[in-house]
Amino acid sequence: MNGGAARPLLDVRDLKVGLPTRRGFLPILNGVDLHVKEGEVLGVVGESGAGKSITGLAVIGLLEPPARVDGGEVWFEGERIDGLSGDALRRIRGARIGVIFQDPLTSLNPLYTIGRQLTETIRTHMDMGADAAERRAGELLDEVGIPAAASRLGAYPHEFSGGMRQRVVIALALCANPRLIIADEPTTALDVSIQAQIIGVLKRLCREHGTAVMLITHDMGVIAETADRVAVMYAGRVIEDGTVAEVVRNASHPYSHGLMGSIPTIGERVGRLPQIRGAMPRVGAVPDGCAFAPRCPEVRDLCRAERPTMMGGRTTSAACWQYSPRWPDTAGATGPEEAGPGAAADG
Amino acid sequence: MAEMPLLQVENLAVHFCLPVPVAERAMGRKPKVLKAVDGVSFAIGKGVTLSVVGESGCGKSTVARLIAGLYRPTRGRVAIDGHDVTAAKDRTRAIRRRLTMIFQDPQASLNPRWRVRDIIAEPIKAFGIAGDARETGRQVDGLLEQVGLAGADGEKFPHEFSGGQRQRISIARALASKPDLILCDEPTSALDVSVQAQILNLMRDLQDELGLTYLFISHDLAVVNHMSDRIAVMYLGRFVEVADAAALFAAPQHPYTRLLLETIPDLGMTGRDREAVAGEVPSPIDPPSGCAFHPRCPYADKRCRTERPELREAHSGGVAVACHAVEEERLPPAPAGGAADG
Structure with a gap:
């Protein structure tokens, strides 16, 4: 299974995470499938x-x-990393996978200078002498757009x-030239005009270094501008996966479709926003069955009985029975083709 | 204007003194002054929504709190229906009833130990709107249904509801005193987008039904575009542009408005690169001289650095802008904002 040319950089398969509680095991992720290419x-x-x-x-x-x-597999650069020991994982984090969290203050130690x-x-991650490392630190700060970078190394x-x-x-995440950066809400704590700057920096550096990014955010605007591909999550699973243009403009899953529709945009003014009840x-x-079934305008008995897997939708893949040959088009007055997921009706 | 505006605000300002450590005070250091709101004027007619937008720290929430009477203004005047209510003693019961507020975090603004029924009934009782307990109960049921909840939900406590439902409860409480004006301070910022759409739709339906007037505070231009008739853009305690919503998005005048419209991530911008705008919001404790925006402004000249521009009617009607460059007509024509990529 090693180093296959077609294998994506990060491959997550049927990942399950849960929380043991007094009342039993509480599932948080119910089988997440996603991948990130180089x-x-x-x-x-x-x-x-x-x-x-x-x-x-x-x-x-x-x-x-x-x-x-609680189950599933995580493959990174052809190596399975979900069962690794703490030490082995620590060598991967920082060196091969960089991480950016929402609040920069919690990621930085307030008692040490930026340079240190x-x-x-x-x-820690590269074989480098003290002087060379400091030069590199200065270069990194310069790359992320901090003015007079070398002189700010002594700042807290x-x-x-x-x-x-x-x-x-971002400079910290990039300092060992990782292949992948996991950015969890990197701009949520920032003001809008600053947000655009940070997205710009992240996009430019990852393009220059060829670093892949897994960008986690609730802000569809940020995704629309930054991502190549989008995975939409709902109740602990990925329910749609497709290129950003398709998911934003022409989503296959009724949830993604409703979600995109419910976001007000600067471009157009509508009387009422379409809403998901x-x-x-x-x-x-x-x-049981499809987690979205209770809110879905297209729901059929099949959806309540059985959980759909990812199927080829019109343009993306979606976990929705509409795209299965088993979809009964008897329940509605119109077939699924006409009604489509577009009928994200008001509640 | 022929009709008297419901809310009139003139030259409103509030300055906060920052404490100075005793040792430094002994050495004669003067306290620093934070001009959170530094002279804003506007009027809102009945049934109209005016939005105030700006980045965090610009003073937009403080404007709402000043109007609500939660802070005492340093100078300026607030009038409701022509009655001056700037001083607390002028805020009679009859006036207070007409003005309510919805806050950002419904969790923090609802008493966790009270049943929803009691939370909503409080303004009804305080203002003596219902004759007796039975009438109060009837009104509470009506309000719950009006915001999309069931009468039986009144027996529950706030923690039993989701974020969106809690904001519905806040709205029901705000409506309980039959107000004319609702001050909405980021009412959907804490909510997920699909829930945000439900709340925004509800607020618009209620406005149509009850003829409400909204002062809507938000940092989200897309939400503001959806909700407003008029929009005021705020920067460091002052309005820099006030215009009808359609005009503001079609032809933004002030360089800061243009910056906001250009930088905000939007669904319509898929796969496009945009120019990042340099600079950060300066500290309101020590604002730049002249026009507060000049350090970030690509069109700033000597006059901008020294002389503070006043809010003036621009050549196109109904738009007021505080910018020397706009006044001197040395700005390039306004880019058609996000409206172009519909």
Whole structure:
């Protein structure tokens, strides 16, 4: 299974994560399938509680106990990494997979200078002398757009603004030239005009270095501008996977379609926003069958009885029975083709 | 204007003094002053939605709190239906009833120990709107149904609801005193997008039904575009542009408005690169001289650095802009904002 040319950089298969509680095992991820190819930006979107961040944490082995991986496989660069020991994983994190979290203040040590944190990380993962590491740290700060970079190496995190701190975190994530960066809501804590700068930096650097990105966010605008491909998550599973243009404009799954429709845009003004009725089921209360069935305008008996797997939709793949030959078109007045997922009717 | 605006705000400002450590005070250091809101004027007619947009720290929430009477203004005047209510003593019961507020975080603004029924009934009782307990109960049921909840939900506690449902409860409470004006401070920022759509639709339906007037505070231009009749763009305590929603998005005038429209990630921007705008929001404690935006502005000249521009009617009607470059007509024509890529 090693080093196959077609194997993607990161391949997550049927990943299950759960939380043991007094009342039994609480499933959080119910079989996540996704992959990231070399140099690609994969956007992982979903509403809060869908399992986006947990997926990111499970991939790099940073799940907070007692939450634990309960099944599935994680392959990275042709190597299976989900069963590795803490030490082996630590060598992968930072060196081959970089991580960016939402709040830059929690990722930086307030007691150490920026320069010390950068050189320490560089020397941990790369064979480099102190002077060379410091030069590299200066170059990295320059690359992420910090003015007078070399002179800021002696500064502490509190001396930087939020946007500048997030630039430092990006420099930290990039310092060992990783093949993949997992960015969990990297711009959510920032102001809109700063957000655009940070996205710009991340996009440019990953393109220059050929680094792939798994970008986790709830902000569809950020995804629309940054990602090549999008995985939409709902109740602990990926329910749609396709190129960004297709998912945004022409989603196959009724949930993704409704989600895109419910976002107000700057471009057009509509009288009423299309809305999805209800809310996402809570962890532990996910219904059998399709988790979206209770909110779905297209629901059939089949959806409530059996959970759909990923199927080829019109343009993307979606976990929806509409795209299966077993789809009964008797329930509605119109067939699924006409009604389509477009009928994300108001609740 | 022929008709008296429902809410009139003139030259409203609030300055906060920042504490100075005793040792430094002894050495004669003066306290620093944070001008959170530094002279804003506007009026909202009945049934109209005016939105205030800006980045965090620009003072938009403070404007709402000043109007609600939660802060005492340093200077300026607030009038409702022509009655001056700037001073607390002028806020009679009859006036207070007409103005309510919806906050960003419904979890924090609902008392966790009260049943929903009691939360919604409180303004009804406080203002003596219902004659007796039975009438109060009837009104609470009506309000719950109006915001899309069931009468039986009144017996529950706030923690039994999801975020979107809690915001519905906040809205029901805001409606309980039969107000004319609702101050909405980021009412959907804490919600997921699919729930946000439900709440925005509800707020618009209620406006149509009850003829409500909204002052809508938000950082999200797309939401503001959806909700507003008029929009005020705020930067460091002052309005830099006030215009009808359609005009603002079609032809933004002020360089800061243009920057906001250009930088906000939008669904319509799939696969496109955009120019990142340099610079950050300066500290409101020590704002730049002249026009507060000049350090980030590509069109700034000497006058911008020294002289503060006032909000003036621009050549095109109904748009007020505070910018020397716009006044001197040395800005390139406004780019058709996001509206072009519909």
